[in-house]
Amino acid sequence: MAKTKKKFLSGGLGQLTIPVIAIVLLVIFNLIRDPSFFSVGISHNNDGNIVLAGNLISIINGASELAILAMGMTLVTAACGGQDISVGAAAAIAGSVFVKVLKSSPQISGGKVLLAFICACIVAMIFGSFNGTLVAIFNIQPMIATLILYTCGRSIAYWINGGATPTVSSPVINAIGSFIPGIPVPTPVLIVIAMAIVFKLLFKFTSLELFTQSVGINGSAARLNGINSTFIKLLSFIILGVCVAVAGSIGVSRLGLINHETLLLDVEMDTILAVAIGGNNLGGGKFKIGGSIIGAYVIQTLTITLYAMKVSSTDVKAYKAIVIILLVVIGSPVVKQKFGKFMSKFLENRSGKAVKGAA
Amino acid sequence: MQNEVLLQMRHIEKRFPGVLALNGVDFTLRKGEIHALMGENGAGKSTLIKVLTGVYQMDGGQITVEGESISIHSPQDAQNNGISTVYQEITLCPNLTVAENMFIGREDGAWIKHKTYEKRADEILNELGIPARSTQQLGDCSLAVQQMVAIARAVDMKCKVLILDEPTSSLDDKEVNMLFKLMRDLKAQGVGIIFVTHFLEQVYEVSDRITVLRNGELVGEYLTEDLPQVELVAKMIGKDLDELNNLGETEEKEVKQQEVFYEASGLSSSDAMPFDFSIRKGEVNGFTGLLGSGRSESVRAIFGADKVTGGNVRIKGKPVKITRPIDAMKNGIGYLAEDRKRDGIIAELSVRENIILALQVMNGLFKPISRSEQEAFADEYIKVLNIKTASRETPVGSLSGGNQQKVILARWLLTHPDYLILDEPTRGIDVGTKLEIQKLVLKLAEDGVSVTFISSEVEEMLRTCSRLIVMRDRHIVGELKGADLNQTQVMKTIAGGETKDGEN
Numbered sequence: 001m002a003k004t005k006k007k008f009l010s011g012g013l014g015q016l017t018i019p020v021i022a023i024v025l026l027v028i029f030n031l032i033r034d035p036s037f038f039s040v041g042i043s044h045n046n047d048g049n050i051v052l053a054g055n056l057i058s059i060i061n062g063a064s065e066l067a068i069l070a071m072g073m074t075l076v077t078a079a080c081g082g083q084d085i086s087v088g089a090a091a092a093i094a095g096s097v098f099v100k101v102l103k104s105s106p107q108i109s110g111g112k113v114l115l116a117f118i119c120a121c122i123v124a125m126i127f128g129s130f131n132g133t134l135v136a137i138f139n140i141q142p143m144i145a146t147l148i149l150y151t152c153g154r155s156i157a158y159w160i161n162g163g164a165t166p167t168v169s170s171p172v173i174n175a176i177g178s179f180i181p182g183i184p185v186p187t188p189v190l191i192v193i194a195m196a197i198v199f200k201l202l203f204k205f206t207s208l209e210l211f212t213q214s215v216g217i218n219g220s221a222a223r224l225n226g227i228n229s230t231f232i233k234l235l236s237f238i239i240l241g242v243c244v245a246v247a248g249s250i251g252v253s254r255l256g257l258i259n260h261e262t263l264l265l266d267v268e269m270d271t272i273l274a275v276a277i278g279g280n281n282l283g284g285g286k287f288k289i290g291g292s293i294i295g296a297y298v299i300q301t302l303t304i305t306l307y308a309m310k311v312s313s314t315d316v317k318a319y320k321a322i323v324i325i326l327l328v329v330i331g332s333p334v335v336k337q338k339f340g341k342f343m344s345k346f347l348e349n350r351s352g353k354a355v356k357g358a359a
Numbered sequence: 360m361q362n363e364v365l366l367q368m369r370h371i372e373k374r375f376p377g378v379l380a381l382n383g384v385d386f387t388l389r390k391g392e393i394h395a396l397m398g399e400n401g402a403g404k405s406t407l408i409k410v411l412t413g414v415y416q417m418d419g420g421q422i423t424v425e426g427e428s429i430s431i432h433s434p435q436d437a438q439n440n441g442i443s444t445v446y447q448e449i450t451l452c453p454n455l456t457v458a459e460n461m462f463i464g465r466e467d468g469a470w471i472k473h474k475t476y477e478k479r480a481d482e483i484l485n486e487l488g489i490p491a492r493s494t495q496q497l498g499d500c501s502l503a504v505q506q507m508v509a510i511a512r513a514v515d516m517k518c519k520v521l522i523l524d525e526p527t528s529s530l531d532d533k534e535v536n537m538l539f540k541l542m543r544d545l546k547a548q549g550v551g552i553i554f555v556t557h558f559l560e561q562v563y564e565v566s567d568r569i570t571v572l573r574n575g576e577l578v579g580e581y582l583t584e585d586l587p588q589v590e591l592v593a594k595m596i597g598k599d600l601d602e603l604n605n606l607g608e609t610e611e612k613e614v615k616q617q618e619v620f621y622e623a624s625g626l627s628s629s630d631a632m633p634f635d636f637s638i639r640k641g642e643v644n645g646f647t648g649l650l651g652s653g654r655s656e657s658v659r660a661i662f663g664a665d666k667v668t669g670g671n672v673r674i675k676g677k678p679v680k681i682t683r684p685i686d687a688m689k690n691g692i693g694y695l696a697e698d699r700k701r702d703g704i705i706a707e708l709s710v711r712e713n714i715i716l717a718l719q720v721m722n723g724l725f726k727p728i729s730r731s732e733q734e735a736f737a738d739e740y741i742k743v744l745n746i747k748t749a750s751r752e753t754p755v756g757s758l759s760g761g762n763q764q765k766v767i768l769a770r771w772l773l774t775h776p777d778y779l780i781l782d783e784p785t786r787g788i789d790v791g792t793k794l795e796i797q798k799l800v801l802k803l804a805e806d807g808v809s810v811t812f813i814s815s816e817v818e819e820m821l822r823t824c825s826r827l828i829v830m831r832d833r834h835i836v837g838e839l840k841g842a843d844l845n846q847t848q849v850m851k852t853i854a855g856g857e858t859k860d861g862e863n
Contacts, residue, residue, distance in 0.1 A: 207719050207727045210712060217705045224664055224694065224702050225770075226685035226720040286707050 015279035015286075018331040019294040022277065026301045030055075030308075037308065045179060052184045055304060063300035064188035065091075065247040065264060068195050070274035070292035072236075072243030077275050078216045079229075079236040080135050081284030082142025087244050088267040089153020090127050092260045094120040094248035096160035099168055099258040108170035121245040127153075128241025129234060136233035150268070157260035167257040177253030188250050192293075195246065199289050212236065216284030270299050277327055298327070363390045365425060365551040366411075366442075366520050372419035373406050375757075376749060380406040382575045383420075388520060388551040393542060395562040395583070396555045398572035399595055399789035404555050405759070407572070408524055411553075412444045413437040424519070438465070441519035445509045445526050453498030453505075457484070460497050461512045483511050487541055503530045510538065514545065521545060522553045527561060528787050528815075539565050557789060558816070559588055571595055592790055617641050618675065620809045621661070621692070621778055626670030628660035632833045633670060636661070638778065643800060643810045645820040648830035648853055654813055655697050657830065658780045661811075662687045662694035688721050691777035695767055695784055697813075699760070703767045706756030710748050711737035713755045714769045721774060740769035745795070761792040768796070778809040785814055797823050817849050829853055 030037040040054040069087050076084050101116035102108055127149060134145035176187050183190070203209040214222040215229040222229050251263050276282055277298050278291025302323055306316045329335060366388040373381040381403045388394050398404045409415040411422065413431040422429055424440050431437050437444070451460045458473070458480035480493035489507045491500050497508060506526060513521055523542075527535045542552055542565055554566055562569065562583070569586055571578040571594045578594050586594075617640040627633040634657055638644055646654035659665050663681045672679055674690050681687045687694065696702035705713055715733045722728065728736070737751040744765040748758055755766050764784060771779055781800065785793040800810050800823050814820050820827060821844055829837040829852040837852040 205727065206724050207722075208724060210708075210716070210719060210727075211724065213708060213712075214705045214716060217707050218701075221696075221702050221705055224662075224684050224696055225717050226683070226688045228683075228685070 015288050016291050016294065018279055018327065019277050019291055019298055022298045022327055023294060023301060026298065026305060030301075030305055034308070042184070047174075047179075047181065049179055049181050050184055051179050051186075055308065057186065059297065059300050059304045060189050061186040062304065063296045064186075064192045065250055066267060066270055066274060066300060067192050067293050067296035068243050068247045068250075069240075069264075069267060069271040070278070070296045071195060071199055071289050072240030073271045073275050074278070074280055074287050074289050074292040075212060075236040076142065076240050077272075077280060077282055078284055078287040079212045079233045080142045081216060081282075082135070083268075083272045083275070083282065084131060084146045084237065084240055085143055085268045085272075086127075086131065086146040086149035086153055087240070087247075087271055088264045089150050089157070090124055090241070090244045091248035091251060091264045091267070092154050092157040092258075093127060093160065094124040094245040095252040095258045095263050096157040096260055097123045098245075098249045098252055099166050100160055102168050102170075102173070103166055108168065108172060110172050113170075113172050113176070117245065117249050120249055121242055124245035124248070125238050125241035128237040128239075128244070132234040132237030135237065136230045154260050157258075157263075161258060161260055165257055165259045168252070169256050173253045173256060176250065177256065188254070191246065191250060195243070196289070196293065203289075208232075208235075213286055217286070270296075273324060274299055277324075277331070279331060364388075365390045367423045368407070368411065368420065369422075370420040371407065371410055371417050371422075373403075373410055373415060374418050378575075378749065380575050381410070381417075384572065384575070384577045386570055386577075387580065388553060389568075390551055391546050391549045392567045393546055393552045393554055393565050395566035395569045396553055396572070397562065397569055397591065397595055398578075399761075399791045402572040402595070402789065403575040404572055405524065406575075408444065408522055408553070408555065411437065411520075412442060412522065435464075438516060438518075441517070442522065443513035443516045443518035443520070444522040444524065445506070445513050446524045451497055451505060451509055451512075453496070455497060456493065457491050457495050457497055457500070457508050458493035460508060461493075461515060465516065479515075480511075483515050484508075487511055487514070488537060503534050506530060507534070507538070510541070514541070518550065520551050520553065522555070524555045525557070525787050526554075527556060527558060531815075535561065557787065557793075559591065559790075562591075563588060595790055617807075620675060622673040622676075623661065624671050626657075626660050626667070626672060628656065628665040628667045630665045631656040631660040634660075634835050636828070636835075638809045638811065640777075640809055641804050641807045642826065643804045643812055643824050644826040644828060645812045645814070645824035646828050646830060647813070647817060647820055647849060652830040652853075653833035654830050655782055656833070657835075658694070658782055658811055658813065662692060662780060664694065664696070685720065688717065688774065692780065693717070693771035693774055693776035693778070694780045695764075695771055695782060697782040697786070699764055699767065699787075704755050704763050707754050709752045710741065710746070710755050710758070710766055711751040713766050714740055714773060717770045718773045736773055740773065744769055744772075744799075761788040764788055764796075765792070768799070776808065778811075779803065780811045780813075782813045783815065784812070785816070785819060793819065817846055821846065821849070 027038065038054070038056045040052055040056055042050060043053045045051050069091075073083060073087065076082075098116045098120040101119045102112065131142075131146050131149060134140045134148075135142050175181070178186060180187055211222070211227050211232050214225070214227055215232045219229050247264060252258050272282070274295035275292045277295035278288060278293070280287045280291055299320075302320055303316060306319050307313070311319055364387060368384070368386040370383045370385065371381050372379075372383060384403065384407060386396075386407065396404050396407070406415065410417045411431070413433045413436050416432060422431060424442075429440050431440065452463070455463065458477040461480050461483070462476045477493040484491055484493065487507070489504060489511060491504050491508060497505055500508070510523070510526060526538060530538060542554070546552060554562070556562060566583050568580065569583055569591065570580045571591070573595065619637050620640045622637040624635045625633045626636065631653055636657070646657060648654045656665070660667060661681075663683050663686055667682045672681055679686070679690055681690065681692075684694070705716065711733055714737045715728055718736075719728055734751065740746070741748060741751060746758075746765045746769070747762050755763055758766065768784065784796050788796070797819065800812055804810055812820060812823050824844070825840060827839045827844060827849060828835055829839065829849065831853060839848055839852060
């Protein structure tokens, strides 16, 4: 027991330590501020279903798109050593395609929603491979490569929508965006869980994780070991494309309309931040998807907390920035190393010279 | 010669997780001497150097320079105390110019004075006879020139103590001599030089004194003239020399006329001129030649590591196309690259992941090796190759150079290749591990694996190879076997003159 504890404290902080501590601190802070902050209530929604409600639920629910995008972004970051800043714009395109297909005929059935989603997926994957091609084949810095789609993505969405903000209303869309009748948990949360499981299975039944990390850490060695690094990089962008389509479709379903100007606006920066808070190296290499998911919830908890403290929406960004600076500095290698050294000395003193009571 | 003590390190201790890397090591450097620091892999040479240069913080002990106790917390501290280093692996920035590399981190004032630096750099380069221009990108220079620029940088820093960590491992004979001349000049100026190398001959050529480390402990300090080479080796590996001698005597490696495994005609790549080559089952051959003669480029072409531009390849008589590494791997070829750090290890991944990597790639994306199988493979090879690591989950980057090399060897052995290409597998590695690798090569050949073995130490190749292909200026200029396999003949062929008749 003592040994594992020592390892945990001194042997370099685990990758997930910082995000977990951050979220725990945020929870404690909120509980002190308002003991009932996280209480989960049961209420009836407009459709008369029994559903869970409360701040906790709205945090977890609200972070869904961010969490899904963060999963894909982690993979791109690991393989390419850079980030895709076009995910918000690409989600607007995917959302527009989703709505376009739904509105192709007046009837909206479950099958049609599926078809619409698949179309959105294909389009997002095509845009993903566009980004991926620039990065993997033409060796353009990811941020520059994706700047193109970041700039023009919402215009493309505008054309797809014909300049309007078309609405869709259907029980199926409603079920995706809020609750499935009979299930009290918001559907986007279920989708996050499903996506997390998909990633888990992907890593279990393929060698994607090993190959991606190898490409990200040492591309030259990976190539000489027969790994097709171009393909791995391209693949990471295509997988992110799927995440974009899922996030875009959820965003559309929540509101029942597609507004290409506002759908998932500024989400790219939060996504990158979630990856960073999750302890992943933004320069590529080793990664933990779980870290990024926690990172997404940290960001959302922070936002909701600030809103609950009646901070105005313009000020929220400034407060967020302060907390984020703290998190990133604490998670930096310098601080981690210093802390690791301090802890090992501290433990040594306690175990070695316990008699003297040096500690 | 002066005998004034310049640098003294006493009872130096350094601990890493799970390992005591230095245990009370003493080291004394006098003014105007070249002091060789010798020891096996993981003996603590590199660690001692890194403590001295502030890369690592020591956990105990004392360092004095010219009688004054100093504390070194960063490479900057070391520099300020007149201690300069040229590391084993080049640590300069390839995307900067030669001049920028020489002056980076020691600008006086806030502005970088490009013109001044370039002028000064050219002067130094001229003075030292280094074939490079100050405005050239460092990355465009050959590995040898890069190394020399690193030395020029250190020399220019008016250092009292100059540390050369394996400076010669990528230099050819001529360049080594240039370096030695430079070292002797500096020595005459009173600079103390710490020289770390694995080339024993070089130690005896230039050094005045030798300090031997073993397993993180001091074995002793000797005057070079008092310590015969054989004894030095014995002290380094801490065992009898019988083993050494035995290996040396495994002569008469007659290759029975086995079937030809690999055959190439007119093979060329973006970096290699067209050449013909074949190897039989169970044969060990070698490519030799000076640095830049094209030996690495040729074997890289065999593996498809560079863009293959032409030629026909047959494996077991059947024509095959090898244009990418994966093609070669699927045809049973493995390739251990020359530059371990750049092309070999995935530093942050564990020993286990590094070992199974090539096999996993051959299995493909959709057939992952199960965790328990991976662990079994890793454990097996850690044991077979005697890899010194805290655990199989240790990041491979934290292992010593020789052990990293063994991990990469394990990676290829695990794929059970029919033909294994080893490009400088013993570079920067201690005597003990070198012997282990040589033995392994011979054993593989016995088991029917074809091996191409490249080493800059001709001695080593003569000991293992039954056939030597000699290259000069990117062309094959000769092939030696049987009675011709001796140092003189190899040198003659490399240098030119009689190549084919070999009756001399």
